[in-house]
Amino acid sequence: MTTRPGTKRKSRLQFSKIVNSVPISLALYFTVILGIIWLAYSGAQAMGYNWQWYRIPQYFYTLTDDGFQWGEIMIGLVKTIQLSVTSFIFATLLGLLIALLRLSGLVVGGAIAIAFLEFVRNMPILVLLYLFYYVLGPVFSLDRYTASVLCLAVFHAALISEIFRAGINAVPKGQWEGATSIGMSKAQAYRYIILPQSIKFMLPPMTGEVVHLVKSSAIVSVIAVAELTTIGRNLISDTYMSFEIWFTIAAVYMVITLALSIGVSRLETKYAVRT
Amino acid sequence: MNSGEMISVSNVDKFYGSFQALTDINLTVEKGERVVICGPSGSGKSTLIRCFNGLEFHDSGSITVDGIEVEEGSKALKTLRQEVGMVFQQFNLFPHLTILENLTIGPIRVQKIQKAEAEERARKYLERVHIPEQADKFPAQLSGGQQQRVAIARSLCMETRIMLFDEPTSALDPEMINEVLDVMVELADTGITMVCVTHEMGFARKVADKMVFMEAGRILEISEPDKFFTNPDSPRCKLFLSQILEH
Ligand SMILES: Nc1ncnc2c1ncn2[C@@H]1O[C@H](COP(=O)(O)OP(=O)(O)O)[C@@H](O)[C@H]1O
Ligand SMILES: [Mg+2]
Numbered sequence: 001m002t003t004r005p006g007t008k009r010k011s012r013l014q015f016s017k018i019v020n021s022v023p024i025s026l027a028l029y030f031t032v033i034l035g036i037i038w039l040a041y042s043g044a045q046a047m048g049y050n051w052q053w054y055r056i057p058q059y060f061y062t063l064t065d066d067g068f069q070w071g072e073i074m075i076g077l078v079k080t081i082q083l084s085v086t087s088f089i090f091a092t093l094l095g096l097l098i099a100l101l102r103l104s105g106l107v108v109g110g111a112i113a114i115a116f117l118e119f120v121r122n123m124p125i126l127v128l129l130y131l132f133y134y135v136l137g138p139v140f141s142l143d144r145y146t147a148s149v150l151c152l153a154v155f156h157a158a159l160i161s162e163i164f165r166a167g168i169n170a171v172p173k174g175q176w177e178g179a180t181s182i183g184m185s186k187a188q189a190y191r192y193i194i195l196p197q198s199i200k201f202m203l204p205p206m207t208g209e210v211v212h213l214v215k216s217s218a219i220v221s222v223i224a225v226a227e228l229t230t231i232g233r234n235l236i237s238d239t240y241m242s243f244e245i246w247f248t249i250a251a252v253y254m255v256i257t258l259a260l261s262i263g264v265s266r267l268e269t270k271y272a273v274r275t
Numbered sequence: 276m277n278s279g280e281m282i283s284v285s286n287v288d289k290f291y292g293s294f295q296a297l298t299d300i301n302l303t304v305e306k307g308e309r310v311v312i313c314g315p316s317g318s319g320k321s322t323l324i325r326c327f328n329g330l331e332f333h334d335s336g337s338i339t340v341d342g343i344e345v346e347e348g349s350k351a352l353k354t355l356r357q358e359v360g361m362v363f364q365q366f367n368l369f370p371h372l373t374i375l376e377n378l379t380i381g382p383i384r385v386q387k388i389q390k391a392e393a394e395e396r397a398r399k400y401l402e403r404v405h406i407p408e409q410a411d412k413f414p415a416q417l418s419g420g421q422q423q424r425v426a427i428a429r430s431l432c433m434e435t436r437i438m439l440f441d442e443p444t445s446a447l448d449p450e451m452i453n454e455v456l457d458v459m460v461e462l463a464d465t466g467i468t469m470v471c472v473t474h475e476m477g478f479a480r481k482v483a484d485k486m487v488f489m490e491a492g493r494i495l496e497i498s499e500p501d502k503f504f505t506n507p508d509s510p511r512c513k514l515f516l517s518q519i520l521e522h
Contacts, residue, residue, distance in 0.1 A: 177330055178367030182381035182433055183356040192380060196371050 044243055056244050059235060076231030077252055083148060083227055084214045090153035091213070095160030100190075102165055113161070120158035125219055128155055133223050148220040156213050163205045167198035200268070207264040211257045218253075228252060279306045280339075281437060281468045282327060287336035289322055289492075296322045297333065298492045304485075309469045311479040314489035315515060320472040323489070324439045327470070328359040341436060357385065360430025364442040366422045368414040374401070374425050375410040378432045386433070393432075400428040404458050420451030424458055431462075438462065440471040474519055480504065488512040 018024055044051070059071040098116060101109035120128070132154075133147040142150070171194050179189035221229040232249040236242050282304035289297035296319050304310050312320050325331040327340055332347040339345070343355045369377050378397035382388050388396075401407045404424035406417075414422055423443055430438055440459065444452045456478045463469055463482040473479065479486060479500065486503035488496035488511075495509040507513050 174363060174365050174367040175369065177361075177363060178369060180330060181328060181356060181359075181361040181363075181367075182429065183353055183385040184381070185353065188384055192384060193369055197369075 072231050076228040080228040083217050087149050087152035091156035091160050094157035098161035099164035117158050125155050144223050144225045148225050163202050167202035170201040171197045203268050281306045283339045287333045289333045296492050307466045308484045309463050309482045310485045311483040312472045312487040318489040319492040321441050328356050359437045360435040361439045362426050362443045364445050366426045370414050378429050381433050400431040404428045419447045420454045423455045437468040442472050
């Protein structure tokens with residue numbers, strides 16, 4: 001009776017240890033990936049699908065007598081990155097503003113922030129995009145690209161403001177007291193003491209948010225902004241190679257988001273040194 | 276002793292919600308005077324001294340510090356906080372800055388003095404607290420006693436006229452208490468006005484000009500150390516002293 005739970009616990013521990021070891025996780029990972037590829041491939045075979053992978057590289061780049069030229073996928077990728085970076089900058093600024101409003105203790109500021117958060121939280125991003133493009137677009141003469149940037153910025157600002165708020169609240173209260181006791185104003189305390197320390201709390205969820213933003217930027221293909229997903233759709237309507245193109249587009253998204261995650265985990269180690 | 280009042284507290288009440296943390300507090304601290312406040316945990320000692328530099332605000336009565344009326348939202352608060360240094364139980368050093376940066380950030384950002392001058396000043400005060408060699412380390416790399424001495428130096432760097440200590444040795448391992456108390460005794464000899472919340476009665480005997488005993492948000496005893504330790508008027512104070520002097 002007394003030994004049983006112990007042995008059970010031990011064997012479970014060993015199991016998770018084995019599953020988490022690097023070679024085993026890599027093997028599992030590739031088995032799953034291969035499984036998916038095999039499923040798609042056999043499904044395509046069953047449909048009698050005609051694979052034409054050899055036609056894909058030209059959409060990345062072409063090397064002809066005219067010289068080197070980027071292909072359409074690369075142009076779409078650049079647009080996606082440009083769209084994501086611009087939106088992210090605006091989302092971060094707006095998110096910081098909303099977070100500070102909520103933390104300000106001002107009744108009006110808090111109310112504005114909460115109204116904004118509730119509005120965005122309860123709105124599908126697609127509807128938000130239509131609002132910006134079809135309603136605010138004509139009113140303020142916004143082009144597709146600007147409407148897309150604003151939509152993504154507003155949508156993600158809501159999520160980012162929560163990350164800022166949590167990060168700021170995670171800094172111990174004593175830091176405020178230390179800063180105040182040497183005569184710092186609230187703004188100085190934020191700038192020199194609180195925000196620099198909250199970075200380490202904000203980096204992990206922020207990475208998730210950037211990845212999320214890159215992925216949700218695909219939504220703007222519905223108003224035909226020429227980013228990666230739109231390019232994919234256009235290429236398919238020209239070539240009918242839906243399997244090859246969608247696999248390729250998916251891989252390109254994965255490359256961006258994985259690169260981001262790896263880059264940020266480097267940053268995390270840099271900011272995590274001292275506690 | 277220099278003449279003149281540095282801190283003057285009259286009829287102060289303070290509430291946290293409906294809980295009354297301070298009741299009818301009256302106290303004066305002269306220029307250059309060293310006052311030690313003691314009393315059981317939760318008696319309002321921290322609350323009282325935090326009202327001196329506007330970390331908390333009293334609800335009624337008045338507090339004047341170096342001629343400045345302490346009031347929530349007052350423009351003079353910034354000036355006030357540059358007159359009053361504070362050392363906390365938990366040090367509250369800035370962990371993302373080096374020791375030198377911890378000491379210079381106030382002078383540079385608040386007092387707007389040149390970096391070189393601020394660093395010179397910081398090294399002077401690090402010398403004063405006997406850790407000049409730690410300037411380029413981060414707080415987490417120092418022992419508790421060293422961190423608390425850095426915190427004292429950080430306050431000194433603001434060249435304040437008043438220093439508040441809130442149980443500066445309570446979070447320290449016993450072997451580090453004396454290194455901090457020694458620095459505080461040296462500081463007391465410089466003529467700065469000091470208000471210390473502490474239960475270190477040896478220190479109190481050595482430096483205090485005036486002892487204050489608080490319980491349940493009230494001041495029950497204010498007297499000279501001689502009288503305080505031998506024959507206080509308040510029976511509660513006598514009981515408290517007998518309890519803490521036992522060990
Ligand atoms: N921010 C606060 N909110 C509510 N109650 C508080 C707060 N700070 C202190 N108190 C209460 O006020 C009383 C006095 O606290 P404090 O001044 O910290 O006592 P001491 O420093 O003498 O131990 C305690 O009962 C404490 O629980
Ligand atoms: Mg206390």
